[in-house]
Amino acid sequence: MEKTEWYLEYEIQYNRPGLLGDISSLLGMLSINIVTINGVENSRRGMLLLSRHDEQITRLKSILQTMDTINITKLRKPKLRDRLAVRHGRYIHSDVDDKKTFRFVRNELGLLVDFMAELFKKDGHKLIGIRGMPRVGKTESIVAASVCANKRWLFVSSTLLKQTIRSQLIEDEYNEDNLYIIDGIVSTRRASEKHWQLVREIIRLPATKVVEHPDMFVQQTEYKLDDFDYIIELRSDENEEITYDTMEKPSMSQDDGFSMLDF
Structure with a gap:
């Protein structure tokens, strides 16, 4: 036995x-x-x-x-x-009222990466949202977890290196083992209808999708927070408030210092 x-x-x-x-x-x-x-x-x-x-x-x-x-x-x-x-010597904290929301602070990045990697390893459709202020480590943690899970990550929209907004994928990028990363603010502020067609297509794929700033994402789309399987919150410390006031300024043009990759 x-x-x-x-x-x-x-x-x-x-x-x-x-x-x-x-x-x-x-x-x-x-x-x-x-x-x-x-x-x-x-x-x-x-x-x-x-x-x-x-x-x-x-x-x-x-x-x-x-x-x-x-x-x-x-x-x-x-x-x-x-x-x-047991592995990390500390518990992951979830929201008392919303059991699918999990909270981390910046000094728990190792635990966060391990947690997301375990989620990424599971097959099939998963829609994961991650909240947090700028430069707290959201995108870097997603990429690190992708590496741990042996997944190839693809930026559909992002500001990690330069502002990226994609409107199509090449054939080998349609793969259930890939992980797709969407920046909810970039997509809602700068994207074309072609980009949104691609986003909808990707969300229908039986693969893992991670949306940064899910609250902004659902404001401008037909999707709801109930559509997310997990919501992750990352703060610099336990007392930090996640607010979108500083992130809701009008988007900058390319002349303001951003460059665009539109595939």
Whole structure:
């Protein structure tokens, strides 16, 4: 019988010497293997476990619940957030009211890149929005995650190196394994109808699409925020407000310092 992976997380109520050793010994007696272990925020510890029988996990839970030194917070089949929590030693925070919105700050770029890379590895249609102020690291994180996921990225609209607005793709760029990056502000402020035809065509592809500034994107299109599978927010710090006031100025002409790539 194949072993099943589980995620155990507990909060330490009283951190006495030998506590981890006692738990490890208990796992050993139940023939449950520890794959990975790490602290995950404050006084919590997370473990990825391997067990051959679900009854072993049931027995583990009943025994751990009798211990007054710890409080079990999670014991379940591991989710993506659980795996990343153990890997990075911190949890990805989601919006309390909107479970598809995930929040990061700039010093968590490694965690963000890892999270997006795992999303990019999944096959099929995905529409991902990413919010954040200028120069916080949105585009760079998308590109880095694409590399980690072994995906080829294509800018449909962008300002990373120079203002880019594409109105067509060449044949080999239509690929379900490609990742398409759209800047919602650039597309809505500068794009032609040909560009929007291309955007609609790309969004229909069974591939991953990432839209920077999704709020601006949906204001000018038939798409809604409900169409997005994930919304990611990236801030310089936890107190930064994401506002579009400074980004809603009239778009600059090429004479103002921008150059255009219109394919």
